[in-house]
Amino acid sequence: MFLTKLKINPAKRASRELLASPERMHAAVLGCFPPGEHADDSGRTLWRLDQRGKVEFSLLMVSPREPDCGGFVESYGWLPGESTRTASYEPLLDGLKMGQRWRFRLSANPVHAVKDPAHPAARGKRVGHVTAGQQFDWLLARAARNGFSMGTVDEPTALVDSRELLRFKKKPTDKREVTVLRASYSGVLQVTDIDALRHALCHGIGPAKSYGCGLLTLAPLN
Known part of the structure; x- marks a missing residue:
């Protein structure tokens, strides 16, 4: 399992549309994985939107495989390397x-x-x-x-x-x-x-x- 944190840039129009629609956010989350590989026996992909103030938005995601967030960052994030952080969830679970x-x-x-x-x-x-x-x-x-x-x-x-x-x-x-x-x-x-x-x-x-x-x-x- 993996834990991922993605920072969202609300200055982008696409980001504002994303933040306004849980359906779009769900599709964007699934887009970080190959088709059909967002869940298995070990767990499923879960997400939560956290907000601090009016301009800080973070997407937290737990998933059974490591996500490829390149497309998400390009469309909704800040600079590559500053928008995403992924770590193994196993140390916490164990x-x-x-x-x-x-x-x-x-x-x-x-x-x-x-x-x-x-x-x-x-x-x-x-x-x-x-x-x-x-x-x-x-x-x-x-x-x-x-x-x-x-x-x-x-x-x-x-x-x-x-x-x-x-x-x-x-x-x-x-x-x-x-x-x-x-x-x-x-x-x-x-x-x-x-x-x-x-x-x-x-x-x-x-x-x-x-x-x-x-x-x-x-x-x-x-």
């Missing part, structure tokens, strides 16, 4: 230990299934959680199965620090828009299951992974 505490960030699509009373046997429709409390509870309920804890319900070590509703069309000619409710989480987690956490880091958490949701990243406390 270094996980029970009880470790890490700072984390996650952008996710917190949803729940709503059943149709007229068709109780049918699969429920996915509906986004709206409030920050509901969104936090969604992640708290999934923490253990993904190999970590975030304190307790009464004394959590994380929070929802931003929320946004994304609206976009998959194709310019589409009449209907895709809507994705995205929540960003940050804080401190503690490792409770190494294998489950590795799986979460490589395969993502929750739905809408094609649209910048699901990527969990860790950083040392100090």
Whole structure:
């Protein structure tokens, strides 16, 4: 697995169009790999857009093979060598230990299934959680199965620090828009299951992974 950070130059018109459309960003991410080679048994390609201020945009990407970012940098980045950085993810994955505490960030699509009373046997429709409390509870309920804890319900070590509703069309000619409710989480987690956490880091958490949701990243406390 590889972790890649790409800096995006918002002064470029193409970059501004890219930043405005998760569908275009998804296509640009897949364009860094040969067709069909963005996922395998070890993991899938996940991405997240991080923003600092109004002009600093970074695309973070985790992938099972090393990406070729030359085309991305030419179209959306700054100078070659200054726009991209790729490193092996294996040292972090192999270094996980029970009880470790890490700072984390996650952008996710917190949803729940709503059943149709007229068709109780049918699969429920996915509906986004709206409030920050509901969104936090969604992640708290999934923490253990993904190999970590975030304190307790009464004394959590994380929070929802931003929320946004994304609206976009998959194709310019589409009449209907895709809507994705995205929540960003940050804080401190503690490792409770190494294998489950590795799986979460490589395969993502929750739905809408094609649209910048699901990527969990860790950083040392100090």
